[in-house]
Amino acid sequence: MSVAFVLAINMSVAGLIAAAFAVVAVTNRTARGAWWLAAGCGLGIVNVGLEFLLTRQVDPTPTGISIFLVFLLAQSFALIGVASHYRVAPPWIAIAAIWVLTILAVPVIFSLPYGSSPRLTLYQMPYFAMQSLFAIVIVRSGRRQALDLLLIALQIVAALIYLAKPLIAAVVGTASSPQGYMASTYAAISQSASVVALMAIALVLLLVMMRDTTAEIVARSETDPLSSVLNRRGFEQHAGIALLRYGETAVLIAADLDDFKTINDSFGHAAGDGVIAHFAAMLVDAAPADAIVGRIGGEEFAVLLPDAMLSDGRIYAEAVRTAFAAARLPVLGVDRGFTASFGVAQRGPGDSLFDLLRRADAALYRAKAAGRNQVRVALEEMPVSATVGVA
Structure with a gap:
């Protein structure tokens, strides 16, 4: 397999992956870092194009420097994209250094x-350092799911490939000039190893983004937009x-705002919505x-306290009741x-869960009947008078 063919594959792969990340960015505006990753892959296309151009240069130094720096810039963009997706501040100081x-x-x-x-070692060191930062960023995020661990492992492998390239060149030899690079065995091995590693990283990154996007969609479908807590469907599912x-x-606390219609x-x-949001936050x-x-x-509202006793639930409810009654919301007018x-x-x-909710509701209605702004405990089933009005 010729190096030109491998480079053509590299260019095609970079283009496809750049397009994939761009599609993710366009179709999902919450996909953090996708545009940075698309830009990084796009620069990969430029880098490969410069490799083809190098063979036709009388003075290869300007093009060689461009190849060297463009690939490092592609890594930098991709690193910022990965950090953005994992909600970690990009390591700006390390990148700048x-x-x-x-x-x-x-x-x-x-x-x-x-x-x-010496030249090969110095040439590969920036790439090794930048690639190592990918793994560090993911580790700092604290994410430890299977795909995250796989991505960390692939980043380490990719970094080690850069360290290994001078050793590979020492074993198989390299070209005598930059223009002859594409005809060397070293180039074939180097480019093949790089494309395999980078393709694997990109595919896993796409899977990570798909996983996280799906999780965000599920979370939004289970979240009440006003209060930012679970909606009824989400609560029943998680509880x-x-x-x-x-x-x-387990203990369940049912809570109801007193005289809410009067507030509205x-x-x-708008004030009623603010009270709901404030109460949910408390x-x-x-x-x-x-x-x-x-x-x-x-x-x-309902609050489930797993691995708790009745006394824990009462203490929690009393704490919230007291704090809420003492709060003032002048910002809402x-x-x-x-x-x-x-x-x-x-x-x-x-x-x-239905039985538990029913018994907590029965205790809640007794609190309403007793004058509101109270906590009642469901020690036993007690009928509630049909004449009791509930706000």
Whole structure:
């Protein structure tokens, strides 16, 4: 297989991958980093084109320097794209340091004899350093799913390939001049290894983006846009899974804003929406990390505390009730306090989520009947008078 053929494959692959990332960026505006990755792959096409141009140059140095720096720029763009996708700040200082050292090294590299070990080693070091940053960025993100671990491994392999290239050249030999690079065995091995590694990285990156995009779509479908907590569908889904995991050691708190219709009628729906959002934020802030919080009705919320006892649920509800009653929301133009009522139920033997919600609601209605702004515990089933009005 000729090096020209391998380079043509490299150019085609870079073009296809650049197009794939561009499509992701266009069709999913929340896909972070896709445009940077598309730009990096696009520069890969330019880099390969310069390799073909090199063979026709009388003085190969300007084109050789361009090839050297364009590929490093392609790596830089791709690194920024990966960091953006993983929600990690790009390592700007490290990137800048690599570029400064690379620019300073250019006169030294291109003054050394072509094909010599010192020249090849210095030539590959910036690529090794930049590629290593990919793995560091993903590790810093804290993501440890299978595709993330595979991507880290591939980045390490790609970095090691750059380190290995001077050794490969020492074994198989290289061309005597830059114009003869494409006719050398070293070029065939170097380009083949690079395209395989970079193609594998790009494909895994596309899979990572598809996975994360799908997860974001699912999360949006399960999230209430006003309160930013789970909607009823999402709450039932996640709470059901939690009940399967924790068994009977779970507590459910039902909460309802008192006199909510009066809030809307007196201050407007925008103020009512603000009260709902504020109350939801207080529920989340006071809850333990494994709690599941959902808005299951207009002004009704539910909080599942996995691996908790009835006393834990009551303490949590009292804390939120007290804090909410003491809060003032002048930013909404409503300079007054609001209250909420709570019902707490411990999961019993054989209780489904529906049973648990029903018993928590029964306790909530008793809190409403007793004058609102209270917490009631579902110690046993108690009938609620049909004459009791619930706000």
